[in-house]
Amino acid sequence: MIEPIKHFSYESGRKCSAAECTRLADYEVYLYDYYPFQNEEFFEQDYTCPFLCTEHMEQNEQEAIGERKPRGFVSYPFSKRSFAQGYTTYAPLSDVYPLLYSVGTGAADPGLVRSVAEVNDELIRHLAKHPELLYDLHPRRFEELVAELLRAQGFEPTLTPRTRDGGRDILAARSDALGSLLYLVECKRYAPKNKVGVEVVRAIHGVTNSERATKGVIVTTSFFTKNAIDFATPLKYGIGLHDFETLKSWLASYRN
Ligand SMILES: [Zn+2]
Structure with missing residues (x-):
């Protein structure tokens, strides 16, 4: 049995996913990877940390360890708790967000x-x-x-x-x-x-x-x-x- 993909949809009022942060989310968090042999991209919401505020997004990037390259490993303070390969990308929750x-x-x-x-x-x-x-x-x-x-x-x-x-x-x-x-x-x-x-x-x-x-x-x-x-x-x-x-x-x- 394949576990269904978890997805947390955005709605206004969504809070940052960092522990104990009470700020509103400014970014949706994605896990990105690229499989060169299949020429396929992996691009899914990071269900371990679906949303971040600006402050925590910046901290997440500054404290990340590892090279952001296809099939690489990067560890982050907040995102990618699944230890999957790939790296984190962010989509701003702008006015066109729900459409995009x-x-x-x-x-x-x-x-x-x-x-x-x-x-x-x-x-x-x-x-x-x-x-x-x-x-x-x-x-x-x-x-x-x-x-x-x-x-x-x-x-x-x-x-x-x-x-x-x-x-x-x-x-x-x-x-x-x-x-x-x-x-x-x-x-x-x-x-x-x-x-x-x-x-x-x-x-x-x-x-x-x-x-x-x-x-x-x-x-x-x-x-x-x-x-x-x-x-x-x-x-x-x-x-x-x-x-x-x-x-x-x-x-x-x-x-x-
Ligand atoms: Zn936060």
Whole structure:
């Protein structure tokens, strides 16, 4: 039996998680790691210390011991009490916080097919002006955003349960005069230096073929390696690659 992911949702009035601190939380605390071989990011709320005030966030950073690198060990006075690999990152609880970071309830339950959460117009307008904020989005929130951008373009998107095997985060259906189409969409919220490689493109191509879908599509906040582009180019009717530039144009044209 897999233990469900604990998640403490933010609501105003949340207190700092440091022992005996009575101040309001200023930051949500995340555990970040990166698995270079799988080219996968781990990015989840630190349930051992979900929220910190500014003072304790600064103390947490100043007294941290260890190198902040993928698969490294860093110990902190407040966060990461699970002794997991990786390091701590913080998301400010700003006005756009609930839009940027909140994930619909049930998203942590892999048994549920998530319905498309309302991604607020305000968030999309904000991201269109500040596309660099895409890198701060929770990966699940990014999937919800992509689903909403596809819905606005005439697709019927369904978010699929989160699994480790990957291959399709969104099923995007569309019907036109010639029949029904089903696109499998994989979302990769990667940092710009972390390009999507050919193995991800091969995987979506394989899933698309085995599920007899119309086309496999990858949407990323980053870019694609040359090998990935070389693999996809002759398969342009079966594979679509969409990078940061495409996302910026989708955000800019949302509901215009
Ligand atoms: Zn505190």
